[in-house]
Amino acid sequence: MNQLPETLSQLTATVGAGDILNAFLRYLFPVLALIILGRCARSLLLFHKEPEIWAWLAAPNGDRLPVTHWETLLGRAKNCDVVLDYPTISRSHAVLTRYDDGSWTISDVGSKGGIQVNGQTTSMEVVSFGDKISLGGVEFTLVPITKEQEVIQASVRTRAGDVIRPAFTLILLSLFQILAALNLALHDTEAASTITTGFAVLMAMEWVYFIFMRILRRTGFEVETIAFFLCTLGLAVIASDTPAEMT
Numbered sequence: 001m002n003q004l005p006e007t008l009s010q011l012t013a014t015v016g017a018g019d020i021l022n023a024f025l026r027y028l029f030p031v032l033a034l035i036i037l038g039r040c041a042r043s044l045l046l047f048h049k050e051p052e053i054w055a056w057l058a059a060p061n062g063d064r065l066p067v068t069h070w071e072t073l074l075g076r077a078k079n080c081d082v083v084l085d086y087p088t089i090s091r092s093h094a095v096l097t098r099y100d101d102g103s104w105t106i107s108d109v110g111s112k113g114g115i116q117v118n119g120q121t122t123s124m125e126v127v128s129f130g131d132k133i134s135l136g137g138v139e140f141t142l143v144p145i146t147k148e149q150e151v152i153q154a155s156v157r158t159r160a161g162d163v164i165r166p167a168f169t170l171i172l173l174s175l176f177q178i179l180a181a182l183n184l185a186l187h188d189t190e191a192a193s194t195i196t197t198g199f200a201v202l203m204a205m206e207w208v209y210f211i212f213m214r215i216l217r218r219t220g221f222e223v224e225t226i227a228f229f230l231c232t233l234g235l236a237v238i239a240s241d242t243p244a245e246m247t
């Protein structure tokens with residue numbers, strides 16, 4: 001490592017080497033940056049997360065209406081989370097709430113027909129799967145999702161948004177970082193060791209984090225890649241202006 005400044009000085013002393021490298025990197029850096037950010041953006045923009053179903057409301061006609069919100073507004077209005085097209089049900093009738101511990105409550109929101117849970121009139125009541133919930137005289141049953149649905153939804157949470165491979169994007173980012181470190185070290189041979197060490201540490205951190213997330217079966221890495229790319233730009237600014245602060 002102590003011989004690095006001397007080696008870089010010899011390299012920059014080569015006729016035309018510095019100019020050729022600068023001209024090459026001047027075009028390569030923006031191309032690499034666009035490819036890296038483009039791959040991340042494409043994966044994020046093409047990802048359409050399907051809403052998770054927490055439970056079903058079984059209607060009198062046999063239909064099962066999905067409950068996909070933590071707070072679900074029930075009513076006849078079209079803007080309700082679950083639309084119940086029955087004349088005795090108010091436009092905004094009740095709110096069905098799911099809590100972190102898996103419990104549920106139902107609350108009246110000023111309906112005309114009122115709420116009954118298992119035959120008991122209430123304005124707010126804890127409900128469980130299998131309970132009969134009457135809204136304006138129309139009886140519904142809160143039904144849990146199946147174990148198979150739970151497994152499917154758990155797998156969707158960790159599924160990548162697109163087939164774009166994050167490992168290849170990270171390789172491109174590493175190439176960007178290596179070239180940036182080389183370019184900065186050539187322009188400041190005295191701080192070359194500090195600059196290369198700083199970039200090496202950043203690269204090691206991102207790959208260790210990537211491997212750790214893969215062990216956890218996390219396949220999407222777009223946001224983290226963008227964050228590491230921004231860290232690279234910040235490190236490059238520090239290395240070019242005040243490399244001593246990298247120690």
